[in-house]
Amino acid sequence: MIVLRLLDLPSGLRSTYIPPMLQLAATLNILGGGAYQRQVGSDWAAPMGQSTIAEITSKVIKRMQSVLCPLMIKFVPMESTKEFFFEKYRIPGVIGCIDGSHIMILRPTENENMFFNRKGRHSLNAMIICDEKTKIMAINARYGGSAHDSFVWRQSEERVALEREHLSNSTSSWLLGDSGYPLEPFLLTPYRNASENSPEMNFNSVHSQARCIVERCIGRLKSRWRIILEERKCRYKPIRVVEIANVCAALHNICCTHNVPHPEVNIPNTSRNHGFEIPPTGESFSREAKRIRDAIRDDLYVM
Structure with missing residues (x-):
């Protein structure tokens, strides 16, 4: 109703x-x-x-x-989200988590190569950002499965907004993402090739636990709205599937807002070893991002 x-x-x-x-x-x-x-x-x-x-x-x-x-669906970072992540995971400044998820589609009749993903299937690569309650703050499913997570992120309005905020001397808000994203002052990713029992490994472990929220969000989204479930293929044109993905995200948030029981799903570890370092956006951004991540790493290791 x-x-x-x-x-x-x-x-x-x-x-x-x-x-x-x-x-x-x-x-x-x-x-x-x-x-x-x-x-x-x-x-x-x-x-x-x-x-x-x-x-x-x-x-x-x-x-x-x-x-x-x-x-x-509104990208409005909340202080309550920062408080949640700090109290539970001891990571300050976190306004949400980001991940990509593929929505399988039938073989397109036009520009097929744009939708052919690394697993040899046709899909859309949907970028999803969620908060601590698994509510979706942003979704972008406009790009085909051949697009890398980092590419979708760099074209997003959310990145533009966070970069603008950072350049206005605000350096206390960031998302958590896996190694498929570039390390930026407003997007913290894990350390690569961290040594066993090192501060970097400890950071990665806590980071992974916190980032699991977006994996849970995607699992619930697809389990409730099964038209975008990976085992199925949307039998519509890509532009229509984008609409469907957006609508499913909005309906997901309505269910969260009104405490509709969500389907319990097994959350696999979807963190991907991409095999290569995602290049930083710029040298100054890279230095600042490393400084922020290293400071959090040191605080977590002391704790």
Whole structure:
């Protein structure tokens, strides 16, 4: 009812008109169950033809994109997030965690090479930033699976915002990301090739525990909205899949806000050894980022 009220879907007078409640139910069935349109249309509770289902879901998803996404997905760092990460992990300044997640799609008919990922499958590489409550603060699924996590990050509005804040002499806020991202003053990554029992290894261990929150977020997102689950392939054009990913993120946040029980999922260790160092953005940024990370490393080792 909350989503239905927010969307304010139009009503009609024709005897063949589908009530807003059924329009939303059919759309949520596809997003949550990952079912095909024909299967949803044959549901005894809301029997509809495949073409009707296609028209309804297209309109409802576009409506969700325009109404729910701006309302529910906002990159607004909170002091409470910093407090959580410091109290639990002793890492100061953390405003969220970032990771990339691939959404599998059918083989595109255009620009196929842009969607061919390193695992030999076609996908979109979605950048996700979440807070300590696994609420999604930002999602960017506009780039194909061939795009590296660091590339998606560097094109993002969130990076622009954090860089602007840093250049305005604010150096106390950063995200946590894995080694697929460049080390920057506003994005802390693990040390590479850290020695056993060293301060760097200790930092990496705490960093990994804290960053697990975004892995949990992605696991819950895909388990609840199974249309973007890795085992499935979205049977839509890439531009439509971007809309679906955004809408699923907004619905995920609504569930978090209203304490809807989330599916329990096993969270695998998705930290990737990329085999190469992601180049820093600039020398001055690199020096400042290393200074911040080293200071946190030393404090954690003393603790």
